[in-house]
Amino acid sequence: MKELKAVGLEAFLNEIESLCVECTTAELSSDIIEQGSSKIGGHPDVPADFEWPFYRGLPLEFLLQLNCAEVNSPILPSAGYLLFFYCDGVWADVRGKKDFIRIIYIPADVALSNHQAPCIHKKRFGGLLKPKRLPSIYPESKISFKRSFSLPDLGEYPYEELKIFEEDDYLLDAYCTLKENLTGSKLLQISGYPNPVQYDGITEDAARVMGKGKAEDWQLLLELNSLGGFMWGDAGRLYFSIHSEDLAQLKFSDVWMQMQCH
Numbered sequence: 001m002k003e004l005k006a007v008g009l010e011a012f013l014n015e016i017e018s019l020c021v022e023c024t025t026a027e028l029s030s031d032i033i034e035q036g037s038s039k040i041g042g043h044p045d046v047p048a049d050f051e052w053p054f055y056r057g058l059p060l061e062f063l064l065q066l067n068c069a070e071v072n073s074p075i076l077p078s079a080g081y082l083l084f085f086y087c088d089g090v091w092a093d094v095r096g097k098k099d100f101i102r103i104i105y106i107p108a109d110v111a112l113s114n115h116q117a118p119c120i121h122k123k124r125f126g127g128l129l130k131p132k133r134l135p136s137i138y139p140e141s142k143i144s145f146k147r148s149f150s151l152p153d154l155g156e157y158p159y160e161e162l163k164i165f166e167e168d169d170y171l172l173d174a175y176c177t178l179k180e181n182l183t184g185s186k187l188l189q190i191s192g193y194p195n196p197v198q199y200d201g202i203t204e205d206a207a208r209v210m211g212k213g214k215a216e217d218w219q220l221l222l223e224l225n226s227l228g229g230f231m232w233g234d235a236g237r238l239y240f241s242i243h244s245e246d247l248a249q250l251k252f253s254d255v256w257m258q259m260q261c262h
Contacts, residue, residue: 001016003181003182004016004178006178008174009174016151019152019159020151021151021192021193022074022150022192023149023183023191023192023193024071024073024145024146024147024189024191025146025183025186025187025189025190026038026143026186026189026190027143028040028141028142028187029142029144031144032142033142035112035113036112037067037142038064038067038142038144038145039065039141039143040064040138040187041062041064041137041139041228042138042140043114043116043137043140044114045065045113045114045115046083046106047106047111052115052117053085053102055099055100058134058135059117059119059120059135060087060101061087061135061138062084063084063085063086063224064084065082065083066081066083066190068080069108071145071190074191075191075221076190077105080108081106082104082105083103083104083105083106084102084222084240086100088136093205093209094209095209098209100257101240103255104252105252117137119134122134138228138229139228141228143187143188149182150182150183150191150192151175153194153200154166157200180195183195183223186225187225187227188222189222190223191219191220191221194220194237194239195223195225196239196260197236197237198261203219205258206243206258209256210243210254210256212243212254217243217245218241218243219241219244221240221242222238223237223239223240224237224238224240226261232261233259233260233262235262236260238257239259239260240256241255241256241257
């Protein structure tokens with residue numbers, strides 16, 4: 001693996017292979033954005049009867065759409081579209097407030113058209129400041145995908161193989177660089193181990209907040225980095241987690257999202 005050689009870990013191929021979990025990463029592409037293609041920002045491609053999601057009277061911001069056939073991820077449907085929405089600036093840690101994010105699945109055989117976001121102007125400081133236009137529209141860009149591998153975060157998992165890298169400063173730096181090169185530096189990641197900014201208790205938090213199953217029943221659906229026009233807090237990331245049973249049933253109404261930043 002050339003990635004191992006680049007950081008001087010080729011002698012630890014067996015240990016790294018035992019830790020790796022397959023994932024999919026994505027980066028910005030300069031290709032033309034065709035209707036229904038995978039992209040971030042802009043406006044979503046949706047059915048004619050689509051209703052824009054709101055949270056407490058506020059329209060959610062459109063983050064991205066995934067054409068599942070383009071992604072070709074083993075955890076996603078083989079076809080269809082996944083749309084991600086988020087009410088930026090809202091944070092909640094109870095199930096009753098979970099609708100500040102929305103993930104919508106659209107079957108592949110549905111006719112799509114580009115849908116402009118509704119526009120409202122929210123007063124600020126009782127009208128003393130210029131009203132804020134909602135929702136924000138992020139810069140639009142096509143995204144391209146690559147199959148990759150993810151590595152667990154050091155100090156977060158009781159794997160014997162990790163101790164090799166944790167107990168030597170050189171190997172520790174090399175391991176962290178490898179993890180960053182594989183997934184941490186990418187725009188987004190689908191499935192696999194997350195790249196936590198603060199701590200990797202992400203699936204534990206999802207199970208606790210949603211009151212469903214244990215941490216091992218949940219997995220990373222999508223991790224979105226502060227790149228491509230996005231900025232989550234202070235250079236943070238968004239982590240969307242889903243229960244394995246919900247994923248098998250294409251049920252995305254109980255996805256939980258956590259934001260971590262510096």
